[in-house]
Amino acid sequence: MRLPGHPDDNATVSLPATTPSPGPSPGESSYLLVIEGGSSSTFRLPTEGEVVIGRAQDAEVRIQDGSVSRRHALLSVSSGEGAIADLGSHNGTRVNGQSLAGATPLVSGDVISVGEVILVLHQKRADTAAPSSVLSLPGFRQRLAEDVARALRYQRPSGVLFLDGADTVLDPPVIAAALEAHLRPLDACACWSASQCVLSLNDLEPDEMEEVSRRLLDHLLPLAPRARAGLARCPADGSDADALLSLARRAASAALPGALATEAQVVEHKRLGEHVALIADPAMLRLHALLEQLAPSTLPVLIHGETGTGKELAAAALHQGSPRRGQRLLAINCAALPEALVESELFGHERGAFSGAVTAKVGLLESAQGGTVFLDEVAELSLSTQARLLRVLETRRLTRLGEVHERPVDLRLVAATHRELSAEVQAGRFRQDLYFRLNAAVVHLPPLRHRRVEIPILARAFLQAACEQLGRAPLLLSDRVMACLLAFDWPGNVRELKNDMAFLAATVRDASVEPWHLPSKLGGPRTPVPVDPPVAPVGAPPRFRPIEEELRELERARMVEALEASGGVQTHAAELLAMPRRTFFTKMKQYGLSPRPPR
Ligand SMILES: Nc1ncnc2c1ncn2[C@@H]1O[C@H](COP(=O)(O)OP(=O)(O)OP(=O)(O)O)[C@@H](O)[C@H]1O
Numbered sequence: 099m100r101l102p103g104h105p106d107d108n109a110t111v112s113l114p115a116t117t118p119s120p121g122p123s124p125g126e127s128s129y130l131l132v133i134e135g136g137s138s139s140t141f142r143l144p145t146e147g148e149v150v151i152g153r154a155q156d157a158e159v160r161i162q163d164g165s166v167s168r169r170h171a172l173l174s175v176s177s178g179e180g181a182i183a184d185l186g187s188h189n190g191t192r193v194n195g196q197s198l199a200g201a202t203p204l205v206s207g208d209v210i211s212v213g214e215v216i217l218v219l220h221q222k223r224a225d226t227a228a229p230s231s232v233l234s235l236p237g238f239r240q241r242l243a244e245d246v247a248r249a250l251r252y253q254r255p256s257g258v259l260f261l262d263g264a265d266t267v268l269d270p271p272v273i274a275a276a277l278e279a280h281l282r283p284l285d286a287c288a289c290w291s292a293s294q295c296v297l298s299l300n301d302l303e304p305d306e307m308e309e310v311s312r313r314l315l316d317h318l319l320p321l322a323p324r325a326r327a328g329l330a331r332c333p334a335d336g337s338d339a340d341a342l343l344s345l346a347r348r349a350a351s352a353a354l355p356g357a358l359a360t361e362a363q364v365v366e367h368k369r370l371g372e373h374v375a376l377i378a379d380p381a382m383l384r385l386h387a388l389l390e391q392l393a394p395s396t397l398p399v400l401i402h403g404e405t406g407t408g409k410e411l412a413a414a415a416l417h418q419g420s421p422r423r424g425q426r427l428l429a430i431n432c433a434a435l436p437e438a439l440v441e442s443e444l445f446g447h448e449r450g451a452f453s454g455a456v457t458a459k460v461g462l463l464e465s466a467q468g469g470t471v472f473l474d475e476v477a478e479l480s481l482s483t484q485a486r487l488l489r490v491l492e493t494r495r496l497t498r499l500g501e502v503h504e505r506p507v508d509l510r511l512v513a514a515t516h517r518e519l520s521a522e523v524q525a526g527r528f529r530q531d532l533y534f535r536l537n538a539a540v541v542h543l544p545p546l547r548h549r550r551v552e553i554p555i556l557a558r559a560f561l562q563a564a565c566e567q568l569g570r571a572p573l574l575l576s577d578r579v580m581a582c583l584l585a586f587d588w589p590g591n592v593r594e595l596k597n598d599m600a601f602l603a604a605t606v607r608d609a610s611v612e613p614w615h616l617p618s619k620l621g622g623p624r625t626p627v628p629v630d631p632p633v634a635p636v637g638a639p640p641r642f643r644p645i646e647e648e649l650r651e652l653e654r655a656r657m658v659e660a661l662e663a664s665g666g667v668q669t670h671a672a673e674l675l676a677m678p679r680r681t682f683f684t685k686m687k688q689y690g691l692s693p694r695p696p697r
Pocket residue numbers: 373374375376377403404405406407408409410411412474516556592593596687
């Protein structure tokens with residue numbers, strides 16, 4: 099049996115990406131979302147019957163893309179169940195990536211590929227007792243994960259809307275009545291608690307997403323006058339369903355009654371002296387709350403974390419939250435101190451203490467009297483230096499090299515390492531007594547890949563700051579670029595992200611960053627796209643990229659190769675390039691390079 103298509107839907111053709119899909123109106127049956135190139139449209143399916151998908155004039159689901167055959171596939175609906183069969187098309191039909199072997203049953207959410215065109219089936223459930231878009235919470239979580247995965251795969255934006263009815267109890271039937279009529283079948287909703295509900299919104303451009311969210315909130319306000327909403331978008335704000343859910347929830351709790359809040363309102367901007375730390379991940383919020391508690395005491399604190407995770411910022415948080423904030427915060431990188439001079443650098447020396455000590459010198463520790471000392475890479479200190487340091491911690495006195503009497507020193511020590519100190523103790527490379535002393539208060543900074551929710555926030559902030567610094571117009575990160583940033587593992591963590599944003603601010607001439615502007619590690623082209631047109635107009639002087647920029651790129655690439663060749667051993671990598679170890683170490687930081695591959 100063939101049913102005639104609905105006259106209004108027969109005209110379903112590609113719409114510009116910015117045009118909202120007309121979408122079936124409330125209470126309608128199942129439909130197909132058609133994603134063709136960068137645009138989408140919807141086709142309402144009959145409750146019983148068959149529709150042809152193809153390029154032919156009389157195909158019910160008419161597609162223009164040349165990869166689709168005239169009569170490509172047949173979709174049939176019977177008793178609410180859908181099935182699809184290929185009609186001998188040239189490029190074939192696949193369901194969820196699998197080629198068809200005969201008629202294949204479909205379930206809601208199935209992704210059908212006809213040539214290059216994607217169709218997503220949204221099927222209204224047969225049971226009418228519960229409205230189809232209002233799911234149980236486990237069902238919703240599952241659906242949200244699928245929606246997010248589909249959004250990333252097909253580059254169609256999706257979002258999570260959290261509606262908080264404040265003190266009003268929202269029964270599922272009440273929510274259903276209030277929202278169902280305004281939800282499109284491709285959206286889903288679930289009750290989070292007696293007064294809260296959560297929605298998955300799909301295939302909406304950013305402006306439309308906010309508009310639809312506001313409208314949904316408006317529909318709830320007559321029932322819950324103090325209701326508020328939080329919105330998190332994929333991929334702009336994240337690429338993980340749980341992380342988006344948590345962002346949307348926190349945004350809702352930050353919103354004023356009757357208002358909608360987005361990610362910007364859930365980011366904490368913590369001023370730390372001349373720096374500002376941006377914090378959004380729940381684990382990072384907890385960590386900063388712990389730092390606030392530890393700050394006022396003089397207890398040494400040990401900060402664990404990979405390179406570039408923000409250990410120095412955490413030390414700054416301890417310093418700024420302490421009564422010492424008016425004094426100095428001195429950061430010392432133990433690995434970068436010249437080996438022969440570590441002790442005299444740290445503890446100072448008297449005149450004549452060793453050959454070359456022509457004048458007395460105040461050590462770094464003494465120079466931070468009254469303040470906080472941040473000892474980065476503390477595990478790189480030799481055992482004898484560790485012993486001297488322990489003495490300073492225990493007695494609060496310090497002896498310069500070549501001096502007989504001790505002098506009082508008032509310091510707060512914050513130490514950091516990317517190594518597992520207990521393993522260093524086991525291996526005999528770190529003193530157990532110093533380890534116990536430092537280990538009293540420990541904080542672990544998670545790597546950036548474990549707090550992906552902060553990637554978009556940090557990326558936008560770093561890019562904006564870099565543009566301002568260069569005095570250039572602000573740059574936008576496109577959704578596709580954000581998806582690339584979210585998919586990367588960031589072995590050099592926040593520092594690497596910051597450096598990459600500085601690189602984009604310096605090199606991208608367009609108004610927004612697109613995938614082809616990215617470095618190859620993020621999915622950009624192997625050979626960088628030339629910033630200037632390759633051929634200068636006749637008579638015009640040739641244009642070049644700044645030589646500094648090119649040299650930096652080359653140097654970074656060689657250092658990456660050397661690190662790979664040396665299995666991540668920095669000293670060996672430095673030797674391979676005949677580069678002084680300290681220079682290599684400093685440049686590694688500058689370029690956001692990690693000595694080790696991510697775990
Ligand atoms: N949450 C954050 N918000 C804003 N900037 C951050 C944040 N975390 C880190 N940064 C920035 O990233 C860079 C690296 O941070 P930081 O120097 O604190 O890392 P680190 O762990 O001490 O690195 P290393 O182990 O290599 O010494 C700095 O420029 C810092 O300002």
